[in-house]
Amino acid sequence: xxxxxxxxxxxxxxxxxxxxxxxxxxxxxxxxxxxxxxxxxxxxxxxxxxxxxxxxxxxxxxxxxxxxxxxxxxxxxxxxxxxxxxxxxxxxxxxxxxxxxxxxxxxxxxxxxxxxxxxxxxxxxxxxxxxxxxxxxxxxxxxxxxxxxxxxxxxxxxxxxxxxxxxxxxxxxxxxxxxxxxxxxxxxxxxxxxxxxxxxxxxxxxxxxxxxxxxxxxxxxxxxxxxxxxxxxxxxxxxxxxxxxxxxxxxxxxxxxxxxxxxxxxxxxxxxxxxxxxxxxxxxxxxxxxxxxxxxxxxxxxxxxxxxxxxxxxxxxxxxxxx
Amino acid sequence: xxxxxxxxxxxxxxxxxxxxxxxxxxxxxxxxxxxxxxxxxxxxxxxxxxxxxxxxxxxxxxxxxxxxxxxxxxxxxxxxxxxxxxxxxxxxxxxxxxxxxxxxxxxxxxxxxxxxxxxxxxxxxxxxxxxxxxxxxxxxxxxxxxxxxxxxxxxxxxxxxxxxxxxxxxxxxxxxxxxxxxxxxxxxxxxxxxxxxxxxxxxxxxxxxxxxxxxxxxxxxxxxxxxxxxxxxxxxxxxxxxxxxxxxxxxxxxxxxxxxxx
Numbered sequence: 001x002x003x004x005x006x007x008x009x010x011x012x013x014x015x016x017x018x019x020x021x022x023x024x025x026x027x028x029x030x031x032x033x034x035x036x037x038x039x040x041x042x043x044x045x046x047x048x049x050x051x052x053x054x055x056x057x058x059x060x061x062x063x064x065x066x067x068x069x070x071x072x073x074x075x076x077x078x079x080x081x082x083x084x085x086x087x088x089x090x091x092x093x094x095x096x097x098x099x100x101x102x103x104x105x106x107x108x109x110x111x112x113x114x115x116x117x118x119x120x121x122x123x124x125x126x127x128x129x130x131x132x133x134x135x136x137x138x139x140x141x142x143x144x145x146x147x148x149x150x151x152x153x154x155x156x157x158x159x160x161x162x163x164x165x166x167x168x169x170x171x172x173x174x175x176x177x178x179x180x181x182x183x184x185x186x187x188x189x190x191x192x193x194x195x196x197x198x199x200x201x202x203x204x205x206x207x208x209x210x211x212x213x214x215x216x217x218x219x220x221x222x223x224x225x226x227x228x229x230x231x232x233x234x235x236x237x238x239x240x241x242x243x244x245x246x247x248x249x250x251x252x253x254x255x256x257x258x259x260x261x262x263x264x265x266x267x268x269x270x271x272x273x274x275x276x277x278x279x280x281x282x283x284x285x286x287x288x289x290x291x292x293x294x295x296x297x298x299x300x301x302x303x304x305x306x307x308x309x310x311x312x313x314x315x316x317x318x319x320x321x322x323x
Numbered sequence: 324x325x326x327x328x329x330x331x332x333x334x335x336x337x338x339x340x341x342x343x344x345x346x347x348x349x350x351x352x353x354x355x356x357x358x359x360x361x362x363x364x365x366x367x368x369x370x371x372x373x374x375x376x377x378x379x380x381x382x383x384x385x386x387x388x389x390x391x392x393x394x395x396x397x398x399x400x401x402x403x404x405x406x407x408x409x410x411x412x413x414x415x416x417x418x419x420x421x422x423x424x425x426x427x428x429x430x431x432x433x434x435x436x437x438x439x440x441x442x443x444x445x446x447x448x449x450x451x452x453x454x455x456x457x458x459x460x461x462x463x464x465x466x467x468x469x470x471x472x473x474x475x476x477x478x479x480x481x482x483x484x485x486x487x488x489x490x491x492x493x494x495x496x497x498x499x500x501x502x503x504x505x506x507x508x509x510x511x512x513x514x515x516x517x518x519x520x521x522x523x524x525x526x527x528x529x530x531x532x533x534x535x536x537x538x539x540x541x542x543x544x545x546x547x548x549x550x551x552x553x554x555x556x557x558x559x560x561x562x563x564x565x566x567x568x569x570x571x572x573x574x575x576x577x578x579x580x581x582x583x584x585x
């Protein structure tokens with residue numbers, strides 16, 4: 001006897017957000033990337049269309065980051081040149097997008113001027129054809145100066161800028177409005193603030209299809225299950241018609257994975273845990289694949305080999321399982 | 324919670340006069356005001372005094388839709404008036420209503436299916452409103468069976484267990500709550516539930532207070548929709564808050580605003 005598959009029909013879907021603009025569209029990208037559009041829970045192809053595959057961005061810094069050697073060695077030759085670094089991420093390591101962090105703008109990290117930051121972003125734009133995600137240095141005052149300047153200098157490129165937070169969203173939202181970019185709305189593992197921030201941003205008239213949400217995650221072993229349940233609740237809300245929680249989701253997988261003890265402890269320090277690099281790669285990969293199941297649309301990652309594994313996994317997940 | 328604005332009804336003097344004089348202004352003002360207040364449907368009732376019910380319904384549907392994009396809830400005992408109104412509706416409407424009498428079921432359910440409309444089914448027959456919950460529930464079961472029989476999706480059936488004024492029929496209020504709870508167990512997916520809320524306070528002194536308290540109690544028992552005063556700010560705030568406390572919507576600081584606009 002045939003088994004009847006119970007299907008849940010969603011009332012609504014995730015809005016589609018397009019990042020990047022080609023020459024015809026007023027930018028300089030070779031192509032654009034669209035995320036979202038999910039009309040069912042992750043990879044439930046039999047219940048609704050999963051319109052776009054999740055994408056992977058590799059992280060590029062404007063200063064040499066304090067990363068584990070097992071990670072940094074892949075970027076050693078380009079680590080002081082963000083443009084070349086980005087190029088390597090795209091051409092050699094298969095990144096769908098570049099995630100550019102302007103940490104060097106931080107008063108404690110070199111205090112780069114807005115003009116210097118603009119030059120870095122322009123350099124990266126010139127080096128790669130993929131759309132960019134640009135985030136500041138996590139100093140509110142400085143980010144408001146830097147990101148506004150970068151948004152203006154890249155007007156028309158339709159980039160994804162972050163991070164807007166409940167206490168500091170107005171400058172970036174206004175800059176994204178005026179210069180036609182998308183925004184990352186970040187909330188501190190709190191679904192209520194996540195929803196409220198989306199309302200605040202949309203009250204400034206930035207359309208919902210220009211917002212990507214970062215509800216914040218915890219790495220594997222460091223609260224991933226808590227993050228998972230928040231992301232899942234947001235996505236369930238979205239599919240039931242809660243517009244203010246419906247946006248595509250972005251997750252800082254690389255950052256959270258590579259700060260764990262498990263990803264950093266050397267092989268010598270604890271031989272029973274196995275090879276350190278392999279362990280780090282698997283830590284990041286497992287974190288990413290778990291989060292894909294909670295509805296993440298954009299993964300921000302670091303290790304080239306994790307990216308390979310995750311992209312292969314996404315290929316498999318995107319095979320329709322139509323019953 | 325779906326608020327169905329009750330104000331476009333020929334029982335009200337201004338609407339009655341507007342229908343008689345074919346003056347769209349009062350109707351359209353109420354359409355807009357109720358939408359701004361938080362209504363998600365507009366009830367349209369020509370009232371008892373009009374002789375040409377079909378003509379009046381068609382006119383009300385047309386002028387209301389000129390002023391508001393909200394879907395309509397066509398409220399009449401005259402199925403011909405409802406059907407002529409349905410033909411003019413731009414969005415899927417709700418038919419208000421049928422009783423559980425077989426002769427009415429056989430007209431109303433196929434009509435709802437034909438026009439893709441929702442249907443309010445009253446838990447009564449020709450003998451009137453039952454006194455207790457069990458009898459109400461038996462009628463509800465007949466309505467659920469009719470939805471199956473005629474192919475109306477269960478989510479499009481709104482069962483109204485009929486509330487009476489608490490000053491004359493106080494014993495009905497708890498019976499209706501009990502019925503609401505049990506209706507949700509009749510089918511999976513369950514039918515929706517609705518009340519003509521303002522009836523609970525008819526003839527009482529502090530009507531808004533009674534309305535909103537009863538609505539909160541009824542929502543806790545499974546009420547999905549109410550034909551109510553969409554411009555009673557306190558009532559709307561209670562509906563929005565009850566949705567949060569019942570974990571039907573995810574909390575955020577602007578939840579009331581979202582309820583009204585969303």
